[in-house]
Amino acid sequence: MATVSSYSSVVPDATPLSLREAFERCRAETEEWAKTFYLGTLLMPLEKRQAIWAIYVWCRRTDEIMDSPEALSKPKEQLLAELDSWEEHTREMFKGCVNTWLDKVMVDTIHRFSQPLQPYLDMIEGMRMDLTSLRYQSFSDLQLYCYRVAGTVGLMSEKVMGIDDCYTSAPWSEETETSGAAVALGIANQLTNILRDVGEDRQRGRIYLPLDEINGFGYSESELLDGVINDQWRNLMAFQIQRARDWFKRSESGVRFLAPDARWPVWTSLRLYRGILSRIENNDYDVFNYRAFVPRYRKLIDLPFSFILSQAK
Template sequence: MAVAPAAPAGLPSLQEAYEACRRETAEWAKTFYLGTLLMPPAKRRAIWAIYVWCRRTDELMDSPEAQGRPVPELAARLDAWEQRTRALFAGEVCDGLDLVMRDTIERYPQPLQPYLDMIEGMRMDLTTSRYADFDQLYLYCYRVAGTVGLMTQEVMGVDSAYTSAPWSDPPDTSEAAVALGIANQLTNILRDVGEDRARGRIYLPQEDLRRFGYSEAELMDGVLNDSWRELMRFQLARARDWFARSEAGVRWLAPDARWPVWASLRLYRGILDVIEALDYDVFNHRAYVPTAGKMLDLPRSFVIAQAR
């Protein structure tokens, strides 16, 4: 086994680096963070590290500092990030995030490819601001979010009850893990329609806009009419279907991961209910599940998690 290169001087301690990831996750992903607190310490730290890596990747395109930058500059940033990610998986460490990511990869071995796929998803935002149909949108959702399921499935682990017998083949949780990422990204898209239009992006498939007789100009103007409501009902049903697909894989997970995954799944899916309660007005309101609603749902998620 190759020895990883020595870390540069001046890095934070591993504990300090994980604490920085915890704080960032708590600040920027409140619902997600709540789910991680239900995990054992080692698993929650790994999830925080992966979350922050994903956030850093997203910031290359969508941070305030990145807005308005020329495409070649953003492309160069993504190229540099890809090279740094490849180096990270080869054992090189540049900062505190690299430090916790290396520790996570050593504890929970995983492939490089999902990380490269996510970077490729960011590249799509350089050249694509419209999606002709759901097949095109699916590829984007896989790259920017379905990959998260693949990054975290080794951390979640599989229930030993399904693998302890000599004749047992470990269940493949990849399909469900990707489905949950797709569901989460579709929810993000529906919640953020108003914000994305300000960036000149429309993620709702063009064929769906035509199907429900709602124009791009109306979307840009934030028009609320019956066509918009029918379009949104269709989109919410699609997102809920992807959440339903993901549920089948939760039962395979290690017992200490089932409750947090169920909690995160149910709470994030709850954003769809809030969009409905707002009468689909995502132009003037941001849909979120109130803290009280999150707290009330945790016991329900716990009960569901106990059944295989």
């Protein structure tokens, strides 16, 4: 087992906590760092939302290896070593090893909801891509990255969400496919993150928008780094926003197959996260000086609409 000290900046303190206390820590961290996502989880039964909070915190720890303030000053070799240690730690966690409070809630989640290992390993591989790929030539290149860092979350979550019994017991149940829709929702969310965070990412030397599309709209990498907003930029962003909406639309087909107690929170999260795209438009595509977000009052207003959608089959 890899020692905790080799990646102490991202592995939680091994302070002994009860399972209930550990889940409460996951809840608090999810509420603090993912407010829109957190609101959707509150609509789930306790057992399911606790599992989703645990998965969220594991994903956040994985992301922090690359994107924490401390990571910015570390050499590439050290970050790769920390990712290798985190992968080994994760493999051991899936074998039932518990060394930290996060391990405790994750082992409970793994066994309670039959979590597959591969999506977790794929996400770690996505973090490695951030060390080797600061630019993406085409969308096909970017799509692989989006799958690894976010589509995988859909695969982690679908076992927790569950499938409606009326589909699993039906003669055609073998044709019911939710994994593709779950991955599509993750990719849609990541594309939204990319568009929202263009200004922040450029400060880290990263450009996620496909270079061939940047050039195709008559814009340039240097203009992006300088934060230039012109008609070419607006047209480029409008194109990217439509693509993200198309991925959200692709994900909607799988929501109706989910267990009844999961459909409302998934619809809520989907619609609220998609709302960030409209906020970018409302800000005249200025993602260099403004961070797009959905106001709390809009989130509350949307809840009944999402509930109505969740009742349709």
